[in-house]
Amino acid sequence: xxxxxxxxxxxxxxxxxxxxxxxxxxxxxxxxLKLPVSAAIVGTSDAGDLAHKKLDRIYAVxxxxxxxxxxxxxxxxxxxxxxxxxxxxxxxxxxxxxRDFAPKLATRFNQVLVSDVVGFRIVNGSVVMVRQxxxxxxxxxxxxxxxAPFFASIQAGAFRADNAVPAESPxxxxxxxxxxxxxxxxxxxEAPFRESQRAVDLASxxxxxSVGRGIREKENIPIVEELAKVLGAELAASRxxxxxxxxxxxxxxxxxxQTVSPKVYxxxxxxxxxxxxxxxxxxxxxxxxxxxxxxxxxxxxxxxxVGDLFEVIPALVEEVKKAKA
Amino acid sequence: MKIIVAIKQVPARDSQLRIDSKxxxxxxxxxxxxxxxxxxxxxxxxxQLKEKNGGEVxxxxxxxxxxxxxxxxxxxxxxxxxxxxEEDNLDTLDTLGIARLLAKAATAESxxxxxxxxxxxxxxxxxxxxxxAELLGMPHATIVMEVERKDSSVRVxxxxxxxxxxxxxxxxxxxxxxxxxISKLRYATLMGIKKAKTKEVKRLTAAxxxxxxxxxxxxxxxxPPEKSKQTQILDGSPKEAAAKLVEKxxxxxxxx
Numbered sequence: 347x348x349x350x351x352x353x354x355x356x357x358x359x360x361x362x363x364x365x366x367x368x369x370x371x372x373x374x375x376x377x378x379l380k381l382p383v384s385a386a387i388v389g390t391s392d393a394g395d396l397a398h399k400k401l402d403r404i405y406a407v408x409x410x411x412x413x414x415x416x417x418x419x420x421x422x423x424x425x426x427x428x429x430x431x432x433x434x435x436x437x438x439x440x441x442x443x444x445r446d447f448a449p450k451l452a453t454r455f456n457q458v459l460v461s462d463v464v465g466f467r468i469v470n471g472s473v474v475m476v477r478q479x480x481x482x483x484x485x486x487x488x489x490x491x492x493x494a495p496f497f498a499s500i501q502a503g504a505f506r507a508d509n510a511v512p513a514e515s516p517x518x519x520x521x522x523x524x525x526x527x528x529x530x531x532x533x534x535x536e537a538p539f540r541e542s543q544r545a546v547d548l549a550s551x552x553x554x555x556s557v558g559r560g561i562r563e564k565e566n567i568p569i570v571e572e573l574a575k576v577l578g579a580e581l582a583a584s585r586x587x588x589x590x591x592x593x594x595x596x597x598x599x600x601x602x603x604q605t606v607s608p609k610v611y612x613x614x615x616x617x618x619x620x621x622x623x624x625x626x627x628x629x630x631x632x633x634x635x636x637x638x639x640x641x642x643x644x645x646x647x648x649x650x651x652v653g654d655l656f657e658v659i660p661a662l663v664e665e666v667k668k669a670k671a
Numbered sequence: 672m673k674i675i676v677a678i679k680q681v682p683a684r685d686s687q688l689r690i691d692s693k694x695x696x697x698x699x700x701x702x703x704x705x706x707x708x709x710x711x712x713x714x715x716x717x718x719q720l721k722e723k724n725g726g727e728v729x730x731x732x733x734x735x736x737x738x739x740x741x742x743x744x745x746x747x748x749x750x751x752x753x754x755x756x757e758e759d760n761l762d763t764l765d766t767l768g769i770a771r772l773l774a775k776a777a778t779a780e781s782x783x784x785x786x787x788x789x790x791x792x793x794x795x796x797x798x799x800x801x802x803x804a805e806l807l808g809m810p811h812a813t814i815v816m817e818v819e820r821k822d823s824s825v826r827v828x829x830x831x832x833x834x835x836x837x838x839x840x841x842x843x844x845x846x847x848x849x850x851x852x853i854s855k856l857r858y859a860t861l862m863g864i865k866k867a868k869t870k871e872v873k874r875l876t877a878a879x880x881x882x883x884x885x886x887x888x889x890x891x892x893x894x895p896p897e898k899s900k901q902t903q904i905l906d907g908s909p910k911e912a913a914a915k916l917v918e919k920x921x922x923x924x925x926x927x
Contacts, residue, residue: 417801417811442832446813449766449798453805458765458888461796474891480793483688484697487892532810536838538831553926577927589852595834602830610926620795631924633916634902638685645896649919650904651912661913669917669927 348494349382350375351405351433353424353448354396355441356387357415361395364439364500366507369399371466371500372437373511378468381434386427386522388420389413393519400511404519405431411526417447418531425454426524433495435473440499442601452497460488460498462620477501481619482642502601502624546580546596553579553610556599556626557587560615560636560655564592569659570614576666582606584622600625615655618643635659672726672820672843674717675777676750677787677799678710680734680741684792690893696762697893706741709788713849715856716818717786718749724820727751729780733772735759739872746867747859753872754780758884765886766796773799774806775880782844784825789814789848804846811846812839816853 352372354365369385376383384403387393389412393404407423424447428436438444440462452459465476467487474487475498490496548554555574561567574581581597588598599606600622611629616622618634618641626632627646634647635658644650651658682688683703691698706714717728730745732738733756742753756772777785785807790797804811816836817828826840830850859867877884905915921927 442814442830445797446801446811449796449801450805450811453767453770453802456767456887458767459796459798460888461798477795478896479795479893480682480688480697481795482896484690484893485896486890486894489889489891490887491889492887532842533812534840536840538835538837540834541836586852601832603834610920610924631920631926632900633920640687642896644902645898646900647902648900649916650902651916652904652906653909653912657909658913661909662916665910665913665917666927669921 348432348434349384349402350379350435350437351428351431352383352385353436353438354385354387355439355443356390359390359392359394362439362441363507364441364502366510367502367505368437368439368500369396369401370507370510371505373400374505374509375435375437375466375473379473384431384433386424387519388423389415391519391521393517397516397519398513399517400513401517404517405522406519407522407524409524409526411528411531414535415443416531416533416535417450418533419526420447421450421454422526422530423524424451427522428455428495430522436495436497438497438499440501444499448497448499455495455497457492457495457497460490460496462501463498464501464504478620481617482623482645483640501620503627541595546594548580548582548597548599548604548606551580551606551608553577553612554582554599554606554608554629555579555612555614556582556584556616557593557614558584558616558622559586561587564590566656567592569656572663573612573614573659573666576663576670579612584616584619613643613647614659616643617641618646672720672724672783673729673780674720674726674784674786675729675731675780675782676710676714676717676745677731677773677785677803678714678741678745679707679732679791680704680738681707681791681793684708694892694894695890699762704737704741706744707788707791707793709790709792709849709851711788711856712851712853713786713788714745714748714750715854716849718857719854720784720818720820721749726783729754729782731773731776732756733758733761733769735761742872743867744859746870746872747863748857749863750870752870754875755872756875756877756880758877760884763886763889764884765888766798766802768884768886770799770802770806771882772877772880774803775882776875777803777807784844785809785846787846787848789850800846800848807846809844809846810841811848812841813848814850815847816850818847
């Protein structure tokens with residue numbers, strides 16, 4: 347078998363939503379190349395909803411040593427699965443967990459994981475992966491080389507989960523036995539935890555005013571706070587603002603913070619690094635205010651103002667007040 | 672404890688990028704460069720570990736001669752010495768190719784810890800540290816927020832997704848990729864800048880290390896991203912642009 351293999355992610359029976367996006371990508375790649383498509387579950391034998399997706403095979407890689415994630419355990423187990431099933435392409439969701447072990451796994455095959463892929467094309471029968479460079483300012487076509495298998499991870503939101511094709515009848519799960527040695531698992535993980543309960547629920551906000559590096563210093567935060575106030579909006583921020591302690595962590599939007607989809611998202615002085623975009627690109631209307639007309643935030647914006655936020659925001663506050671008067 | 676920090680020099684954050692004539696990379700001749708920001712946090716974490724536990728911090732950088740400026744800055748901030756793998760054409764190399772160079776140079780130092788940033792701001796593969804760990808046969812942890820030294824191990828706090836964290840303990844030697852923004856970056860002092868001039872920078876080459884400059888994957892083409900949305904740019908003075916935006920928000924989006 348030399349098809350496309352999708353590695354899924356779940357924890358305690360709860361699916362990572364990007365697993366479905368990766369299934370959709372794998373199905374599409376396999377269809378384009380006329381190859382069979384399979385998926386693997388790790389640390390469980392229960393395929394759950396996966397059995398209802400159109401797949402030629404589902405492999406279960408299960409072992410007591412895979413019940414909690416370790417890079418060593420996952421790498422050894424998936425190396426054995428891949429050597430046994432011999433896929434040509436191996437796709438992963440580009441999650442934090444995948445970032446932790448997939449590069450190591452690819453190295454075992456003298457390969458390079460083409461990470462954070464946003465799409466692919468078939469050029470003269472070969473697969474070309476599309477990924478972003480320079481924090482989204484440029485795109486690149488990347489081609490594989492060396493011997494298969496070829497490895498790629500799929501960016502959040504690049505493929506739609508609801509495009510995953512359902513199966514006509516449930517797919518049987520094939521257990522793939524692996525041999526793991528507890529002594530080779532070098533790290534010892536403690537249970538995951540959350541730092542504090544979230545008091546701010548940005549997910550239910552109708553309008554969000556979000557601030558980024560462009561605000562320059564903490565003393566300038568009240569400028570955007572005022573805009574949020576007159577609009578009746580929640581105030582949010584990109585990661586650097588929360589890292590600096592200028593706004594609390596619970597107001598952070600992005601891959602390490604909250605995912606929001608308000609009616610209006612106003613990004614002030616936010617360049618639009620991918621880690622931020624994945625948290626807000628589902629907003630109905632996106633407004634970007636930034637001095638750099640090449641900032642990636644303008645790629646996703648419906649309305650843009652290229653200008654100095656220290657001039658634009660006070661003017662905007664006045665205009666909103668007038669409109670509401 | 673001996674800590675190696677792998678750092679990379681990348682185009683300065685606000686650079687206007689132009690695609691080169693072959694369409695496979697950017698024009699680098701007229702750009703300003705700086706340390707890859709995530710690596711600056713790795714350097715900071717290394718310096719703090721040294722302050723607490725003693726030992727030595729060695730900066731390791733693969734790049735052209737001009738990367739010497741970034742290396743000097745690391746020395747000025749407090750790194751004790753540096754290894755510079757000086758090669759001009761590393762832009763066409765991939766993660767595995769670079770990691771082979773870094774791992775070979777690191778092996779000779781027998782470090783207790785190898786730190787690096789979690790990703791680069793130019794290529795953004797986010798995997799050099801993990802691949803170096805595999806090549807060195809060391810355990811690793813990624814997206815690390817805190818590092819606590821124990822007798823023959825480190826206990827680190829890793830960031831998971833959606834506000835979750837986890838403590839992981841790893842035997843030494845180990846490789847850690849450090850999350851950005853976890854501490855305040857120090858500035859080089861005048862004394863530090865002066866001292867940096869006398870610190871050792873050992874120059875290495877790929878040939879000297881016996882590592883071929885060989886890429887597995889290749890960038891075929893670099894191009895501006897296709898826009899997923901049609902953006903209406905609202906122009907004019909700040910007051911005019913603001914008035915136009917309010918009109919859109921009121922009458923088209925109906926949010927005011």
